[in-house]
Amino acid sequence: MENIFGKDLSQITDMVTGWGLPKFRGKQLAEWLYKKSAISFQDMQNLPKAMRQRLEAECTIDRAASVAKLESGDGKTTKLLLSFSDGVAVETVLMRQPYGNSICVSSQAGCNMGCAFCASTLHGMVRNLTVGEMLAQTYYINDLLKEQGEKVDTIVIMGSGEPLTNYDNVLRYIRLLHEDYSLGMSYRSITLSTSGIVPNIYRLADEGIPVNLSISLHAPENELRSELMPINRKYPMADVIKAGKAYGDITHRRVTYEYILIDGVNDNLKQAQELVQLLKGQLASVNLIPINPVAEKDWRRPSLARIEFFENYLLEHHITATVRREMGNDIQAACGQLRNKYISKS
Numbered sequence: 001m002e003n004i005f006g007k008d009l010s011q012i013t014d015m016v017t018g019w020g021l022p023k024f025r026g027k028q029l030a031e032w033l034y035k036k037s038a039i040s041f042q043d044m045q046n047l048p049k050a051m052r053q054r055l056e057a058e059c060t061i062d063r064a065a066s067v068a069k070l071e072s073g074d075g076k077t078t079k080l081l082l083s084f085s086d087g088v089a090v091e092t093v094l095m096r097q098p099y100g101n102s103i104c105v106s107s108q109a110g111c112n113m114g115c116a117f118c119a120s121t122l123h124g125m126v127r128n129l130t131v132g133e134m135l136a137q138t139y140y141i142n143d144l145l146k147e148q149g150e151k152v153d154t155i156v157i158m159g160s161g162e163p164l165t166n167y168d169n170v171l172r173y174i175r176l177l178h179e180d181y182s183l184g185m186s187y188r189s190i191t192l193s194t195s196g197i198v199p200n201i202y203r204l205a206d207e208g209i210p211v212n213l214s215i216s217l218h219a220p221e222n223e224l225r226s227e228l229m230p231i232n233r234k235y236p237m238a239d240v241i242k243a244g245k246a247y248g249d250i251t252h253r254r255v256t257y258e259y260i261l262i263d264g265v266n267d268n269l270k271q272a273q274e275l276v277q278l279l280k281g282q283l284a285s286v287n288l289i290p291i292n293p294v295a296e297k298d299w300r301r302p303s304l305a306r307i308e309f310f311e312n313y314l315l316e317h318h319i320t321a322t323v324r325r326e327m328g329n330d331i332q333a334a335c336g337q338l339r340n341k342y343i344s345k346s
């Protein structure tokens with residue numbers, strides 16, 4: 001049996017023309033899968049019976065099943081643990097933002113970047129997710145929203161995993177989201193977040209698609225960044241910033257630098273000054289994220305006053321900066337925590 005959920009139109013068309021069917025049957029099948037979100041071949045009523053039977057005999061539509069679901073007290077955040085055909089499970093989050101429904105999609109089960117503050121990397125990486133699995137996360141939530149007359153408006157590829165080390169699948173996923181026969185999403189409503197895989201930042205810039213790029217920076221000093229993010233030893237900070245600048249220059253999209261604020265670690269005046277020096281003159285903005293405490297470390301959030309001081313310093317020096325709105329803290333929406341709970345239970 002072959003899973004066809006995740007194949008694009010040309011792959012589907014190749015399959016059906018290989019069966020001796022006309023090309024337009026491929027388009028119809030793709031529309032059933034993606035536009036109409038059909039989960040059974042029997043529902044695909046404009047396909048000939050023989051084609052449906054062959055699909056049934058040889059193909060599957062692998063979607064995702066919910067293993068756990070948590071709703072935040074304010075009803076704005078829904079966190080799901082979704083599992084795939086081999087039992088691997090990842091977190092996907094829906095955030096009802098003022099500007100629309102935003103979802104946070106995982107690109108790998110676990111992660112091997114080893115960032116010191118991140119819960120997703122504690123158990124290493126299990127495997128890359130396929131195109132179909134990233135799409136299945138998206139459709140799971142889109143189908144939920146459809147019942148309420150809504151849809152997914154924006155996507156951040158910011159769940160577990162490093163999307164730029166699963167490059168081909170992630171790019172095929174993004175392109176598929178954009179297709180008319182699928183969700184028809186604009187590239188501008190999609191954001192990819194990376195720990196700074198430099199060569200693939202350049203590659204992404206040359207794809208000719210205006211997706212938003214977020215770069216996890218977290219420190220303005222090379223040495224400190226290496227301590228927090230081991231990948232910095234392979235792709236040092238200066239090269240990451242250079243790649244971010246090139247991304248902005250090539251795509252004309254403003255690059256966002258994510259900066260976790262950790263009390264007494266990366267929140268002092270000198271570090272604010274260094275950050276300004278690094279980003280001066282770039283089409284960039286900084287997203288300050290008060291750290292979500294992780295069990296294994298005694299890192300804490302800076303005081304509110306400290307957070308505001310840091311933000312204001314950037315603003316006064318003409319660096320666009322925002323403090324991330326906190327959502328879903330009461331349901332462990334942050335970064336791999338739900339999955340870890342599930343792994344340690346089972």
Ligand code: SAH
Pocket residue numbers: 113115117118119157158159160161162163193194195196214215216258260289290291292293294334335
């Ligand atoms: N690997 C990619 C995407 C996944 S992480 C990346 O590194 O960008 C998504 C974001 O969550 C990153 O900015 C990451 O640094 C941040 N993050 C991880 N753990 C966190 C924590 N404990 N508190 C706040 N943000 C965290």
